[in-house]
Amino acid sequence: MTDLFPPDAVLEHLFTGATWGEGPVWLPALRRLRWSDIPGNRILEYDEASGATHVLRTDAEYPNGRTLDRQGRVVQCSHGRRAIERESDDGPQTLVDRWARGRFNSPNDVVVARDRTIWFTDPPYGIHESGREGHPGRPEYDGCFVFRFDEASGTVDPVITDMVHPNGLAFSPDESVLYVADTGYLQVPGAPRGIRAYDVVDGARCTGGRDLVEVRPGATDGMRVDAEGRIWSSSADSVQVFSSTGERLAAIPVPEKVSNLCFGGGDGRTLYITASTSLYRIRTATTDAQCAGR
Ligand code: MG
Secondary structure: OOOOOOOOOOOEEEEEOOOOEEEEEEEOOOOEEEEEEOOOOEEEEEEOOOOOEEEEEOOOOOEEEEEEOOOOOEEEEEOOOOEEEEEEOOEEEEEEOEEOOEEOOOOOOEEEOOOOOEEEEOOOHHHOOOOOOOOOOOOOOOOOOEEEEEOOOOEEEEEEOOOOOEEEEEEOOOOOEEEEEEOHHHOOOOOOOOEEEEEEEOOOEEEEEEEEEOOOOOOOOOEEEEOOOOEEEEOOOEEEEEOOOOOEEEEEEOOOOEEEEEEEOOOOOEEEEEEOOEEEEEEOOOOEHHHHHO
């Protein structure tokens, strides 16, 4: 544990008041943690200096996962617009919302590779008939894929098509492996509930998909990979840390169901955790793998 956390690390509770928090991203310039309250249809921000949380936007079209692109701009998933969008001074701008076979289901989580391509998962949670996390709608293609969008060329291609409901995703530090969580079991009896690993070929294709680990209780929703290649996964009762081969190294108990997490803070070593209604954080001894590439 000593290489994962400083000796005095404790879980801090920062905020309660979301309906279901998701999509955390650290904004270095503002020193704020931005995240989604999906059923609340709003975006929240925690300010590190003041310790206060404010509502950044309401009627936000049910945002979910987000990340920073290589220029530090926020890229986020929109259930409501069934799109990947990027924040700008004029508000969110849709980057892509469809591919050859139709509109996306409801993009859930997103990462940006070093070559600036945008990789995202597309399960159906945001078009469910309940309308809890988006607008009820119908899928326009058969399946739930992981896509790669190349903004420079405008091309969008499926890179993983053999998962049920792909959810959180993260690259290994050298981007040779893509980890993707499947939460299919939530709606499809007998479907997978674990993290799969895929080899990334030529920065554009995924091959050799294999089951890496099933995280219990619950399952992996969001996850991140640290600079040493370890996987930091959400679960129903904790954040759990795994080696790149799936060996469990540590667990941080969290009082609420964990949805997602990200590294942040001034030195990038604070782990922010969205968990049901609340936001937590804990100091660690590492950073996000992508810090090295920025
Ligand atoms: Mg998710």
